[in-house]
Amino acid sequence: MxxxxxxxxxxxxxxxxxxxxxxxxxxxxxxxxxxxxxxxxxxxxxxxxxxxxxxxxxxxxxxxxxxxxxxxxxxxxxxxxxxxxxxxxxxxxxxxxxxxxxxxxxxxxxxxxxxxxxxxxxxxxxxxxxxxxxxxxxxxxxxxxxxxxxxxxxxxxxxxxxxxxxxxxxxxxxxxxxxxxxxxxxxxxxxxxxxxxxxxxxxxxxxxxxxxxxxxxxxxxxxxxxxxxxxxxxxxxxxxxxxxxxxxxxxxxxxxxxxxxxDGEGATKFVAITVKGASSAGDARQAAMAVANSSLVKTAFFGQDANWGRILAAVGYSGVAVDPDRVALFFDDVLMASNGVFAGGDAEARGSAVLHKDEFTVTVDLGLGEGSATVYTSDLSLDYVKINADYRT
Amino acid sequence: MxxxxxxxxxxxxxxxxxxxxxxxxxxxxxxxxxxxxxxxxxxxxxxxxxxxxxxxxxxxxxxxxxxxxxxxxxxxxxxxxxxxxxxxxxxxxxxxxxxxxxxxxxxxxxxxxxxxxxxxxxxxxxxxxxxxxxxxxxxxxxxxxxxxxxxxxxxxxxxxxxxxxxxxxxxxxxxxxxxxxxxxxxxxxxxxxxxxxxxxxxxxxxxxxxxxxxxxxxxxxxxxxxxxxxxxxxxxxxxxxxxxxxxxxxxxxxxxxxxxxxDGEGATKFVAITVKGASSAGDARQAAMAVANSSLVKTAFFGQDANWGRILAAVGYSGVAVDPDRVALFFDDVLMASNGVFAGGDAEARGSAVLHKDEFTVTVDLGLGEGSATVYTSDLSLDYVKINADYRT
The missing domain is CATH 3.60.70.12 (L-amino peptidase D-ALA esterase/amidase)
Structure with missing residues (x-):
């Protein structure tokens, strides 16, 4: 170089x-x-x-x-x-x-x-x-x-x-x-x-x-x-x-x-979290960060479990404006939930297939406005805990 | 009953x-x-x-x-x-x-x-x-x-x-x-x-x-x-x-x-986090919560590692008023740091002994005011990740 x-x-x-x-x-x-x-x-x-x-x-x-x-x-x-x-x-x-x-x-x-x-x-x-x-x-x-x-x-x-x-x-x-x-x-x-x-x-x-x-x-x-x-x-x-x-x-x-x-400690997944349709860009970023930092969401990523409900729960406590009945959620292009409810059909199988990939996107559409933001995160793995429990020793 | x-x-x-x-x-x-x-x-x-x-x-x-x-x-x-x-x-x-x-x-x-x-x-x-x-x-x-x-x-x-x-x-x-x-x-x-x-x-x-x-x-x-x-x-x-x-x-x-x-998922420790000497009771609670929710602090508890620096770092990003040069930190009654610096002597050995207990207290004295609060938390263990990665399966 x-x-x-x-x-x-x-x-x-x-x-x-x-x-x-x-x-x-x-x-x-x-x-x-x-x-x-x-x-x-x-x-x-x-x-x-x-x-x-x-x-x-x-x-x-x-x-x-x-x-x-x-x-x-x-x-x-x-x-x-x-x-x-x-x-x-x-x-x-x-x-x-x-x-x-x-x-x-x-x-x-x-x-x-x-x-x-x-x-x-x-x-x-x-x-x-x-x-x-x-x-x-x-x-x-x-x-x-x-x-x-x-x-x-x-x-x-x-x-x-x-x-x-x-x-x-x-x-x-x-x-x-x-x-x-x-x-x-x-x-x-x-x-x-x-x-x-x-x-x-x-x-x-x-x-x-x-x-x-x-x-x-x-x-x-x-x-x-x-x-x-x-x-x-x-x-x-x-x-x-x-x-x-x-x-x-x-x-x-x-x-x-x-x-x-x-290269996040112990990371096995690279996940882009996009929140769109938020009341503002700030709201979108705040909600995306709440999802990206949720231990329950991140352990589900590690477990390759298409547990979209945890993502909605994280958006719900993020502090931003949310109307649960308007929310849609995607894993890559697979619609998992619309109007706040499970999309049904083969969504579970297709969503699960997405989560088995090394890299995927989660998109939450709040259906309220024009605010949009993307953050990047990893999963929370057994190795994360091992690395950080023993860091100084 | x-x-x-x-x-x-x-x-x-x-x-x-x-x-x-x-x-x-x-x-x-x-x-x-x-x-x-x-x-x-x-x-x-x-x-x-x-x-x-x-x-x-x-x-x-x-x-x-x-x-x-x-x-x-x-x-x-x-x-x-x-x-x-x-x-x-x-x-x-x-x-x-x-x-x-x-x-x-x-x-x-x-x-x-x-x-x-x-x-x-x-x-x-x-x-x-x-x-x-x-x-x-x-x-x-x-x-x-x-x-x-x-x-x-x-x-x-x-x-x-x-x-x-x-x-x-x-x-x-x-x-x-x-x-x-x-x-x-x-x-x-x-x-x-x-x-x-x-x-x-x-x-x-x-x-x-x-x-x-x-x-x-x-x-x-x-x-x-x-x-x-x-x-x-x-x-x-x-x-x-x-x-x-x-x-x-x-x-x-x-x-x-x-x-x-x-009975926190996978918990092996019960930890009371007290922040005192804060500018207000609200500040004390906010700082104690930041410590209690820090993945790095919680994995150190699991690892029984007297890593007091991570606790100070969490207080530092909690958003409350902090003057690092005034902070004191205790594990139970063992002074680990004063004026923001390692207390020295046998603090490492004595602090480590505290962290090997099932139940202990962490006290952070910000040295600024009268605000005080206590929150209770557990550690972040390998079992937490195992439980939550596989929850639905």
Whole structure:
């Protein structure tokens, strides 16, 4: 994955169990424009607090990420550790401290093993000569079972550019930045204010409409660095170039978001939940989220049980306007219920066949208005419980 | 369990799998004052719609309950079936149709097998001569593993009375009446308006502060019938007799609520979550509920893992005012974190010992104000997933 002017590196610093990459670096040879979105959780990890402060400047040249330890609920020492990590990287690269973003993911409430970070950073800087974005994708994994990587090519005024990104997710995935890290880089030149607006919009339509277990984490961070090394005329809002860039960006983040759901802890299903006919788009999203987060619905998906009644029940308690007598429900294109009642005929057999697929859609039509929204989720499996019961041991 | 003027009955009507009681009747020899609380789910089962209508009258003489089928999402035929069930019972007992409350619990979206209800009702009426409240407790079970029954004696002006109740719960338990049925009877004479107020207050401090999986059902119902057969002077608000009655009533409903959590689907732990030091009582309850409903927290309980960071994370995304630097967290009386940071020392070992108990408390002190609330929950176990993946099969 070549993105002009960017270098990548990852090393094994022994923060995680032996044999796994756990410290990664993204470096832009020139200062890049930064767009950033952080967790809405009020309990924020130290690197998030530091990162939010620095993101105000809107410039970034390096991102250092560790997995295996979230540096969350670690108090003032945690803040010092995040700052020291940043300082070590800045010194190694010969760039200002403020141009470094620090990110962490892993167990909460345990102090970062700084001796290992100190040992790892010099190797990380050396590794920039030979590292790849794929290494970064591997180094940020926690309970993820596969690295998540996506890229698209674009063109602005005859100059081609690349948007590439990596992400990690698995458990604790929920809108508003659940433990999800995503780092995107592009060599396109983009007008800073619009880059930020476009990134927030893209995140809202991707990472913020996926949910694995409804838990929002302390560490979520999505960063996009644009360094302009492609040499295009900077992309401005309202131009065809901006529309093209937005499309490529959305493709990358949505692909990463889908990979995260696919790799939800213990997930055996990928389910798109669409609510339409709602009184408003907000209602549609709220109802879809209630369905996507219902433990009873998600265990039924795991059991491949066409239990549409649980879905109606979840819509009913979601808090949005519902008239049960108007509701229709589909599994893929199979009508399971209309006017709030079982559709009859061979719906049970056909619906059950849909639920035996790895990927399917659930559509609930409330029959009230024009509001529509789609969210993506996984099932709740035995492995989800196993993974999370034993996570720290 | 003797409660003057009440008779009970339960039969096997083959609505559930063979060999299990599934149709029950509670009968008061004279019209009783009714207090009732129903689900807040907008998708309400047919018997709930009917029951809410009739509860306005404030009088009830019989409650008929079936398990194995919720009669929810069953449209106009479901309403007809609920009405016919009521009519059959009223005719069998020689009482007005409007004095019958109907309740159902079980699978959603399947029409009630009325032929079996028709066959069962006459046997149910005959059975009143020999039935007990314990039979009713058994007949309303679905995935429950034990019947839930509780009673207390009280005294009003030298006349003793009894408050007795049964409940069913297990999965789908969440405040605002999740699939939970509770039927209470008392032979005390109680002033109707105050009875309703007292019952709502008791339900709010018991059934509405328990949560197993966060799903609110279509069928929840709690009924209290007071027939005055004890012969006491009617109990009025603001008297010592009212205070005594309230205490006995709260004891009964809280005991039933605790039994429901104990028997949460697959539950291996009973956990009381207290949030104190919140800005308001509402904040405290909201934060405690977020902790109690977090899949990550509940799987850690199942894994007996003293993962206090997940609890702080849940408080952080609960939406209430939180200053992480002020938060303290306890497992029973073991301080795990103070000022938002791990307490150190032997806290890990001592906290882990607490989590190995069957029953323990989690206390989060937000250090902001005087708001306090306690909710009760269970863990999220492998058996929860197994039970709910295969529920209909």
């Amino acid at each position: 070549m993105v002009k002017g960017f270098k990548f590196s990852a090393v094994e610093a022994a923060i995680k169990k032996p044999g796994r990459l756990d410290l990664a670096l993204i470096f832009s040879e020139t200062p890049a424009t930064l767009a950033a979105v952080f967790t809405t959780n009020k309990v924020k990890a130290a690197p998030v607090v530091l990162g939010m402060e620095r993101a105000k400047e809107g410039v970034c040249q390096a991102v250092v990420v560790n997995s295996g330890n979230a540096n969350a609920c670690t108090g003032s020492r945690g803040m010092e550790d995040a700052r020291e990590t940043s300082r070590l990287v800045a010194e190694g690269l010969g760039i200002p401290d403020e141009a470094v973003q620090v990110s962490s993911t892993g167990v909460i409430g345990v102090q970062l093993p700084m001796d290992r970070v100190r040992g790892g950073v010099p190797k990380l800087v050396e590794g920039l000569e030979s590292g790849t974005l794929d290494d970064v994708a591997r180094a940020i994994m926690t309970t993820d079972t596969f690295p998540k990587l996506e890229a698209r090519q674009g063109d602005a005024g005859g100059v081609s550019y690349t948007i590439a990104g990596v992400a990690k997710g698995a458990g604790m995935i929920m809108p508003n930045m659940a433990t999800m890290l995503a780092f995107l880089v592009t060599d396109a030149a983009v007008e800073p204010a619009w880059l930020r607006k476009a990134f927030r919009q893209a995140v809202d339509a991707s990472f913020n409409v996926i949910t694995v277990d409804g838990d929002t984490s302390t560490n979520d961070t999505a960063l996009l660095l644009a360094n302009g090394a492609a040499g295009n005329v900077p992309i401005h809002e309202g131009t065809p170039e901006a529309a093209r860039f937005m499309q490529e960006l959305q493709d990358v983040v949505l692909a990463l978001a889908r990979q995260i759901v696919r | 003797m409660v003057k003027g009440f008779k009970f009955s339960a039969v096997e009507a083959a609505i559930k799998k063979p060999g299990r009681l599934d149709l029950a009747l509670i009968f008061s020899e004279t019209p009783a004052t009714l207090a009732a609380v129903f689900t807040t789910n907008k998708v309400k089962a047919a018997p709930v719609v009917l029951g809410m209508e009739r509860a306005k009258e404030g009088v009830c003489q019989a409650v008929v309950v079936n398990s194995g089928n919720a009669n929810a999402c069953t449209g106009s035929r479901g309403m007809e079936d609920a009405r016919e069930t009521s009519r059959l019972v009223a005719e069998g007992l020689g009482i007005p149709d409007e004095a019958v409350q109907v309740s159902s619990t079980g699978v959603i979206g399947v029409q009630l097998p009325m032929d079996r209800v028709r066959g069962g009702v006459p046997k149910l009426v005959e059975g009143l001569e020999s039935g007990t409240l314990d039979d009713v407790a058994r007949a309303i079970m679905t995935t429950d593993t034990f019947p839930k029954l509780e009673a207390r004696q009280g005294d009003a002006g030298g006349v003793s009375y009894t408050i007795a109740g049964v409940a069913k719960g297990a999965g789908m338990i969440m405040p605002n009446m999740a699939t939970m049925l509770a039927f209470l009877v008392t032979d005390a004479a109680v002033e109707p308006a105050w009875l309703r107020k007292a019952f709502r207050q008791a339900v709010d401090a018991s059934f509405n502060v328990i949560t197993v999986d966060g799903d609110t059902s279509t069928n929840d119902t709690a009924l209290l019938l007071a027939n005055g057969a004890a012969g006491n002077v009617p109990i009025h608000e603001g008297t010592p007799e009212a205070a005594r009655f309230m205490q006995e009533l709260q004891d009964v409903v809280l005991a039933l609520a605790r039994q429901i959590v104990r």
